[in-house]
Amino acid sequence: MRNIVLRANDGADHVISVAAASLCKTVASLLQDLEASKGEDTDPLIVPLPNVCNCTLQKVLGFCEQQRAFDELCTASPAAQQADLTRQIQAWQMEYMQVSTDELYHLVMAAHYLNVPRLLDLCTDAMAERIRGKSPAQVRECFGLKPSLSPEEEEEIRRSNLWALN
Amino acid sequence: MQCGGPASLLSLPIDATLRTFALLDICDVFSVISTCRALRALGRDNELWRQLADTKWGSKAISLSAESGIAGPETWFAFCQHRMCIKQHRRSPLDLIQEQYSDPWQHLVCCLLCSRTTGGPTIRNAILGFLDAYPTPSAVLGASNRELEECIGPLGLMEVRRKALQQMSHDFFAKAWEDPSHFYGCGKFASDSWRIFCRSQTCAKGVEDATLKRYLRWLNTGKLEAKAKAGGKPAGRRAAAKRKLDTLPPARVLRSGRKR
Numbered sequence: 001m002r003n004i005v006l007r008a009n010d011g012a013d014h015v016i017s018v019a020a021a022s023l024c025k026t027v028a029s030l031l032q033d034l035e036a037s038k039g040e041d042t043d044p045l046i047v048p049l050p051n052v053c054n055c056t057l058q059k060v061l062g063f064c065e066q067q068r069a070f071d072e073l074c075t076a077s078p079a080a081q082q083a084d085l086t087r088q089i090q091a092w093q094m095e096y097m098q099v100s101t102d103e104l105y106h107l108v109m110a111a112h113y114l115n116v117p118r119l120l121d122l123c124t125d126a127m128a129e130r131i132r133g134k135s136p137a138q139v140r141e142c143f144g145l146k147p148s149l150s151p152e153e154e155e156e157i158r159r160s161n162l163w164a165l166n
Numbered sequence: 167m168q169c170g171g172p173a174s175l176l177s178l179p180i181d182a183t184l185r186t187f188a189l190l191d192i193c194d195v196f197s198v199i200s201t202c203r204a205l206r207a208l209g210r211d212n213e214l215w216r217q218l219a220d221t222k223w224g225s226k227a228i229s230l231s232a233e234s235g236i237a238g239p240e241t242w243f244a245f246c247q248h249r250m251c252i253k254q255h256r257r258s259p260l261d262l263i264q265e266q267y268s269d270p271w272q273h274l275v276c277c278l279l280c281s282r283t284t285g286g287p288t289i290r291n292a293i294l295g296f297l298d299a300y301p302t303p304s305a306v307l308g309a310s311n312r313e314l315e316e317c318i319g320p321l322g323l324m325e326v327r328r329k330a331l332q333q334m335s336h337d338f339f340a341k342a343w344e345d346p347s348h349f350y351g352c353g354k355f356a357s358d359s360w361r362i363f364c365r366s367q368t369c370a371k372g373v374e375d376a377t378l379k380r381y382l383r384w385l386n387t388g389k390l391e392a393k394a395k396a397g398g399k400p401a402g403r404r405a406a407a408k409r410k411l412d413t414l415p416p417a418r419v420l421r422s423g424r425k426r
Contacts, residue, residue, distance in 0.1 A: 053171070105173035112179045124182060128189035136200040143175040148202045157200050 003044035008054035020064040025115035188217030215242035224304025277356035303335040
């Protein structure tokens with residue numbers, strides 16, 4: 001079995017299982033290409049990730065390994081336990097998403113770059129949850145956005161959005 | 167995590183941002199696009215509106231619109247603008263069933279299901295149950311005739327209602343329409359109701375349905391009942407109240423009517 005090494009932008013190496021790596025579509029397709037061109041080979045596959053910092057990479061890999069473990073549990077468990085398992089997974093995901101807004105940004109970018117659809121879904125859900133029910137000023141505060149609209153532009157937005165507001 | 171460098175909502179990949187916004191309710195989308203210029207520009211992106219439409223109505227309904235050419239890469243915003251329209255109407259003490267549904271498609275479903283019924287608690291529950299089982303037009307379009315009719319059961323006129331629901335859910339997305347009266351099964355009542363509760367148009371001119379008229383009277387004058395005629399005897403008013411009892415079953419209407 002080939003070893004897969006993901007290298008963070010500070011040079012830190014992380015060895016991951018093929019099963020967990022298969023959740024990262026970018027890595028999975030690299031692996032496929034490599035096997036198609038070189039055939040069976042035991043050289044480790046080293047994937048440098050210049051856009052991903054070490055701590056974010058660790059967090060992403062934690063997700064991949066844990067999801068793999070859950071997947072195996074799901075296929076091995078009888079139907080009666082599936083609901084319980086789903087609850088367990090949701091609880092774990094909720095805990096996993098307890099991150100700062102800054103960490104969330106980095107996680108979104110890494111999940112996007114590595115193409116981990118399930119992590120990206122989780123991240124976009126978490127971001128949407130942080131927006132819901134907030135006023136524009138509260139959204140700005142939460143995401144550290146600078147107000148760049150003039151009062152006239154704000155008024156124009158308000159008017160053009162009347163069809164959906166009070 | 168300490169490393170990673172500066173990042174912001176604006177530096178995220180555009181498709182991740184669009185996916186996030188497409189999960190939001192319209193009010194939240196407007197909050198977000200009112201924050202700054204960059205996000206305002208995103209609010210005009212037709213792709214955002216296509217995704218919002220998909221989240222809201224499901225892919226079956228959306229592909230109908232795309233295939234029929236009603237919506238396309240340049241027109242999703244206008245498409246949604248016409249079909250989403252969630253102006254907030256005021257809730258009245260009349261507590262009409264339609265007051266509970268301001269989303270236009272749901273509102274029309276409600277009208278089709280409550281027409282020619284008493285509007286009582288059983289009917290309300292049946293409508294709630296229907297929208298629970300079929301929350302999107304895609305779900306309605308994907309269901310078999312038998313499944314739909316079973317769900318409509320308690321309301322009666324199963325076949326008529328089922329046909330109207332299917333046709334409306336189809337034409338809502340596959341046709342260019344101005345007013346719901348263009349839909350099979352949706353008459354003046356549905357059209358007036360949509361105008362009042364989804365468009366917040368409060369002109370009572372031409373409205374025929376008695377309950378809609380009462381709602382508009384309440385909205386425009388703050389009163390539930392029309393002025394009693396001068397010299398009207400209490401007994402006459404009681405008789406009038408009794409007549410209403412036959413036509414206007416929602417319990418709360420009567421209770422608040424009696425208090426007055």
